[in-house]
Amino acid sequence: MSATMMPPPGASLISRWVVALFGTWLDRAITLACVVLLIWIVPGFIDWAFVDAIWSVDEAAQCKPGRGACWAVVDARHRLIFFGLYPYDEHWRSALACLTVVLITIVSCLPSAWTPKRLSALWIVGVAVFYVLMRGGVFGLVEVTTDRWGGLALTLFIFSAVVLLGFPLAIALALARRSELPVIRRMAAFFIDLTRSFPLLAILFAAAVILPFALPGWLQGDKLYRVIVAFAFFFACYQAEIIRGGMQSIPAGQEEAAKSLGLKYFQRIILIVLPQAFRNSLPSTINQVVITFKETSVVVIIGFFEVMASGNAAFGSGEWTHAYVEVYVFVALIYFVFVFSLSRYGAFLERRMRVGLD
Amino acid sequence: MLTVLRDAKARNNAIQASALAVVVVVVVSLVVTTHNNLAAQGITSGFGFLQRTTGWDIPFSLLDYSIRDQYWRVLLIGFLNTLYIGLFSLVLATVFGALIGVARISRNPLLRIIGTIYVEIFRNIPLILQAFFWYAIAIHLPPPRRAYEFGESVYLSSRGVFIPSLNVPTWSIALIAVLAVAIVATSLVLRSRRRAAGVLVGGALAPWSIAAMIAFVAALVVLVVREPNSPLLVVPVLKGLRFDGGLRMIPEFSALAASIIVFGSAYIGEIVRGGFNSVNRGQLECARALGLKPWVVMRHIHLPLAMRAIVPPLGNMYVWLMKATTLGIAIGFSDLFMIVSTSINQSGQTIELLLLMMAGFFVINYSISSLMNMLNRAIALKGYESDAKVSGAEI
Numbered sequence: 001m002s003a004t005m006m007p008p009p010g011a012s013l014i015s016r017w018v019v020a021l022f023g024t025w026l027d028r029a030i031t032l033a034c035v036v037l038l039i040w041i042v043p044g045f046i047d048w049a050f051v052d053a054i055w056s057v058d059e060a061a062q063c064k065p066g067r068g069a070c071w072a073v074v075d076a077r078h079r080l081i082f083f084g085l086y087p088y089d090e091h092w093r094s095a096l097a098c099l100t101v102v103l104i105t106i107v108s109c110l111p112s113a114w115t116p117k118r119l120s121a122l123w124i125v126g127v128a129v130f131y132v133l134m135r136g137g138v139f140g141l142v143e144v145t146t147d148r149w150g151g152l153a154l155t156l157f158i159f160s161a162v163v164l165l166g167f168p169l170a171i172a173l174a175l176a177r178r179s180e181l182p183v184i185r186r187m188a189a190f191f192i193d194l195t196r197s198f199p200l201l202a203i204l205f206a207a208a209v210i211l212p213f214a215l216p217g218w219l220q221g222d223k224l225y226r227v228i229v230a231f232a233f234f235f236a237c238y239q240a241e242i243i244r245g246g247m248q249s250i251p252a253g254q255e256e257a258a259k260s261l262g263l264k265y266f267q268r269i270i271l272i273v274l275p276q277a278f279r280n281s282l283p284s285t286i287n288q289v290v291i292t293f294k295e296t297s298v299v300v301i302i303g304f305f306e307v308m309a310s311g312n313a314a315f316g317s318g319e320w321t322h323a324y325v326e327v328y329v330f331v332a333l334i335y336f337v338f339v340f341s342l343s344r345y346g347a348f349l350e351r352r353m354r355v356g357l358d
Numbered sequence: 359m360l361t362v363l364r365d366a367k368a369r370n371n372a373i374q375a376s377a378l379a380v381v382v383v384v385v386v387s388l389v390v391t392t393h394n395n396l397a398a399q400g401i402t403s404g405f406g407f408l409q410r411t412t413g414w415d416i417p418f419s420l421l422d423y424s425i426r427d428q429y430w431r432v433l434l435i436g437f438l439n440t441l442y443i444g445l446f447s448l449v450l451a452t453v454f455g456a457l458i459g460v461a462r463i464s465r466n467p468l469l470r471i472i473g474t475i476y477v478e479i480f481r482n483i484p485l486i487l488q489a490f491f492w493y494a495i496a497i498h499l500p501p502p503r504r505a506y507e508f509g510e511s512v513y514l515s516s517r518g519v520f521i522p523s524l525n526v527p528t529w530s531i532a533l534i535a536v537l538a539v540a541i542v543a544t545s546l547v548l549r550s551r552r553r554a555a556g557v558l559v560g561g562a563l564a565p566w567s568i569a570a571m572i573a574f575v576a577a578l579v580v581l582v583v584r585e586p587n588s589p590l591l592v593v594p595v596l597k598g599l600r601f602d603g604g605l606r607m608i609p610e611f612s613a614l615a616a617s618i619i620v621f622g623s624a625y626i627g628e629i630v631r632g633g634f635n636s637v638n639r640g641q642l643e644c645a646r647a648l649g650l651k652p653w654v655v656m657r658h659i660h661l662p663l664a665m666r667a668i669v670p671p672l673g674n675m676y677v678w679l680m681k682a683t684t685l686g687i688a689i690g691f692s693d694l695f696m697i698v699s700t701s702i703n704q705s706g707q708t709i710e711l712l713l714l715m716m717a718g719f720f721v722i723n724y725s726i727s728s729l730m731n732m733l734n735r736a737i738a739l740k741g742y743e744s745d746a747k748v749s750g751a752e753i
Contacts, residue, residue, distance in 0.1 A: 020465045027466060034468040183374035187381060197723060199681035202695060202715065209699075210708050214392040297484040301688050308487060324494040332483045332491075339482040 063323065073323035074330045077314035081331065084150015084305045090142060094153040097133040100126055101156040109345055116274075123164050130157060146224050150305035152334065158228055158296045158306065163289060165232035170239035174277075175269065177244055188240075195237040201298050203230050208302040227299060235292050242288060246281030247273055282353065286346035290339055297335070307331060392709060401706040408433075414704060416692040418608055420528060429701060433711075436697030437718045443611060443693065444680045444722065445535070447618035451679065452672075454619060455626025462631040473627065480624040486685050488617035493689040496609035496616075502600055511593045513601060519612045520594035523605035530583045537579070538572045543729060546736040610691040614683065622679045629675060633668035634660065665737050673730030677723045694718050 011019070021031045052068025056075055063070035074081075083094045104126035107113055113122060134153060137143035149157065176188035195203070207230030212220050220226070250273060258268045278285075300309040311331035315324045393403060408430040415425050419435045420442060461473035480488070497516055499506070505515035513520040524531075545568050584590060594604030607615070637660055645655045684695035698715040702708050 017467055020467055030464070030466045030469055034466070034472055037472065038468075181370055181374050183378055187377065197720060198716070199684040199695065199719065201684040201687070202712075202719075205695075205699060206712065210392075210702070210712070213395045213708060214388045216391060294482075294484040297486045298685070300486065301685075308484070308490070311487075312490065324498070325491075328487065328491045328494065332487055335484055335487065336479075336482050340478065343482065 069326050069329075070323045071326055071330075073315060073320045073326050077320065077327070078330075080151070080314050081307060081310045081327070081334075082151045082153075084154060084310045085148050086150055086153065087142070087144060087148065090136070090144060093133045093136070093141065093144075094149075094151070097130045098153050098156055100130050100133070101160050104160075105342075116270075123160070127160050127164055130160065146222055149224075151310045152307045154304060154306040155296050155308075158224075158231065158299060158304075159293050161228045162231045162235050162292060162296070165229065166235035166239060166292075169232060169236035170243055171274070173236055173240035174243040174247065177240065178247060192237045192240055195234055196241075198234075200231075200234055200295055201301060203234050204299060204302055206230070224304070227302065227304070231296075231299075235288070239285065239288055242281045242284045243277055245284070246277035246279070249280050250276050279353070283346055283350040286342065286349065290342045290346065293342065294335065294339055307334060389709070396706060396708065399706060403707070403709065405710055407705050407707045407710070410705070412701075412704065414700065416697065416700075417690055418611060418692045429705065432697055432701070433694075433714060433718075436692060436694040439692055439697075440680075440683050440694040440718070441722060443615055443618075443686070443691065444683050447615045447622065447683075448676055448679060450615075451619045451622030451626055454623035456630055458623055458627030459630025459634070462627060463634050477624045477627050480620050481628070483621075485617055485621045485682055486688055488621055489614055489685050489689055492616040493609060493613035496613045499609075502596060505596075505601075511604075513594055513596075515601070516609070517600060517606075518609055519607040520601045520604045521607070522591050522593045523603075524580065525585055525588055525590055525592050526580055526583050530579055534576045534579050537575050539729070541568060541571055541575065543732060546732045550732075550736040550738075610686070610689050613689055614686050614691045614693075617685075618679055618682060621682075622675065625675055626672065629668055629671045630664075632671075633664040633666075636667040637663045662737065666734075669730060669734045669737065673727055673734070676726050676730065680722055680726065681719065 010016075020027065022028050047068065049069050054063050054068060054070050054072050057072050059072065063072060079088070079091060082098075083091050086094045104122050108119055108122055113119060132138060133141070134149060134157065135144060135146070173188055173192060176184050177192065179185045179188070204227050207226045208223050211226055211230075254272055254276075255268060258272045263271070296306065297308040299306055300312070305313075308331060311327050315321055315327045320327075396403065409428055411426050411428055412432050413425050416423060416432065416435065418439060420438045421431070421435055423432065423435055458473050458476060461469045462477065464470055464473075496519075499514050499516045502513070502515045502517050505513040505520075507513055511522050580590070592603040594601040594606075596602075641663065642655060642660060645659045646652075650659075683693050686693035687696040687699065690696075694715060698711050702711050705711075
């Protein structure tokens with residue numbers, strides 16, 4: 001029996017940093033360059049964003065180009081940015097609806113929610129609550145048609161509806177692409193590859209502007225729903241490839257074993273294949289969801305008043321035309337909060353799932 | 359037993375036939391409805407409209423263009439514009455991305471932190487927001503008289519960004535680009551052939567000799583086509599209220615290019631970092647234990663191994679960024695998509711124009727993915743060819 005030998009004590013963090021920062025002449029030069037860069041940017045930025053900034057509407061008259069940030073524009077126009085053209089008295093509904101989407105997203109990040117039943121129930125109920133809150137017309141809520149939805153609520157609605165519709169579709173497409181029937185397999189492959197070779201914008205544009213020519217009147221529906229369905233198809237084509245990748249990493253023996261036990265096709269898929277495929281593809285799935293959230297901003301081009309467009313409107317008129325940087329920074333911050341936390345969560349999951357695999 | 363098998367087969371055939379029938383019916387009814395609706399508006403299908411004159415102007419064009427020009431010409435211009443801004447942004451995004459990636463794996467903690475902040479900020483903000491932001495900045499720059507000046511040769515003004523340019527016709531730049539791509543592609547093919555034959559890489563196919571070859575060809579073309587008796591490099595000069603000479607990048611172009619470069623370089627930085635991190639540490643430690651200098655370890659062990667993990671996702675990123683040039687429509691840059699959508703508005707030839715746009719993106723993306731797949735095969739270890747492929751234009 002050999003005594004366990006501990007590795008020799010390593011250098012302390014501070015001395016490692018000192019060596020890395022100043023060890024050789026090259027290190028010193030790089031450190032100096034970094035310090036110069038930081039001195040050049042950071043104090044100026046802090047002065048602009050905090051020290052010289054104007055925070056409230058009352059002092060807005062002091063806002064001048066070339067001085068500090070004019071955050072007063074956010075103070076004055078935050079309702080427009082968050083809620084768009086939604087009726088002013090009903091803004092609480094829009095806020096509550098946003099909160100619902102944030103909540104279901106947080107809950108579906110918890111491992112205890114990760115069963116197909118719970119996840120689908122959560123999202124179907126959540127989106128239903130969102131829809132009732134926003135649309136109204138029942139429970140004594142004033143009806144607000146979708147053309148008056150806007151701001152963050154619209155962004156979140158498009159996002160959650162796309163994910164909700166896109167997921168079952170992605171599973172169907174992934175299964176079709178793996179099908180043993182050659183015609184089904186080829187058609188699914190062709191559809192997926194065709195969609196993926198298009199820019200998202202072109203597909204949304206086609207759904208908004210061109211589809212009315214191609215569909216009979218009773219099928220056209222609202223422009224918002226056409227765009228959401230097209231976006232969901234686009235999401236599904238990317239997500240299908242991710243799920244297919246997850247399925248491919250399951251050893252073939254498992255499906256064969258299930259077959260020899262006499263399980264039917266759907267039993268095999270639901271009990272054996274999909275749970276493992278989801279687990280395998282979780283990091284890429286979160287990545288795809290993050291990308292989808294960012295890409296909802298593209299709908300501004302086809303004339304929706306989501307948070308990007310309401311940002312453009314916030315400085316587009318009247319006394320705030322000079323405050324474009326402040327508004328863009330604020331809107332960027334909104335996106336950043338959502339996207340950054342989701343992607344951090346994805347990175348955490350990836351580490352967590354690697355445990356036992358290394 | 360046999361009847362069961364036949365039943366299953368028959369069932370499978372029935373499923374496939376009905377699925378095919380449904381798809382055919384849906385597609386045919388879509389096309390017929392569109393055709394009828396367009397015919398009701400007096401629009402005849404077919405590509406005859408390409409010969410008609412457009413009657414509308416576009417803000418940016420590489421070729422001469424007037425509103426009396428025909429549709430095929432405006433579509434060609436859109437295609438060239440997409441290619442132009444796409445290649446311009448991809449090259450710079452790759453350069454900056456490589457720097458960011460190297461900064462992120464540097465042993466200097468300060469440099470690492472700066473790289474991380476850059477990546478986390480610009481990767482997590484939608485590209486279109488960045489395009490809007492740079493566009494707002496670009497049109498609020500001071501007028502030419504008070505333009506920001508760098509070394510009396512580069513000017514930033516509200517009329518655009520002005521940089522020195524070579525005094526050669528535009529087509530010769532395109533010619534050089536085509537020749538460079540041809541040289542790289544040939545060398546990649548030769549390289550993977552020699553690899554397959556078991557010959558180690560080197561000599562005339564080393565990266566530096568390929569670069570020298572491209573530089574030689576470029577110099578030759580420039581020397582042949584340059585205007586005699588005029589300076590080779592034209593520097594922009596302020597004349598009255600505008601700049602004369604040099605290359606003018608209009609605000610729409612600079613804003614879209616800036617957003618794609620910044621956003622793309624953050625992503626490419628992560629791809630580069632991931633590639634370097636994916637190299638087995640044992641191999642690097644082994645090389646150092648053999649007494650190889652850090653530069654030699656980097657050049658002959660770390661970089662070649664990292665390249666194998668970098669090329670497939672990098673190719674996908676290129677395809678993605680090429681498709682992202684369609685955001686030009688948001689700020690008024692006349693890329694292929696903007697020109698196609700304007701043409702649809704003006705001429706109503708919906709289906710034909712969509713097909714043409716598809717063809718345009720297919721040509722661009724297919725070229726990128728084939729080139730990157732060629733590169734991937736050329737650098738693959740013999741016997742370890744990965745099945746990682748560049749996709750995005752599979753059809």
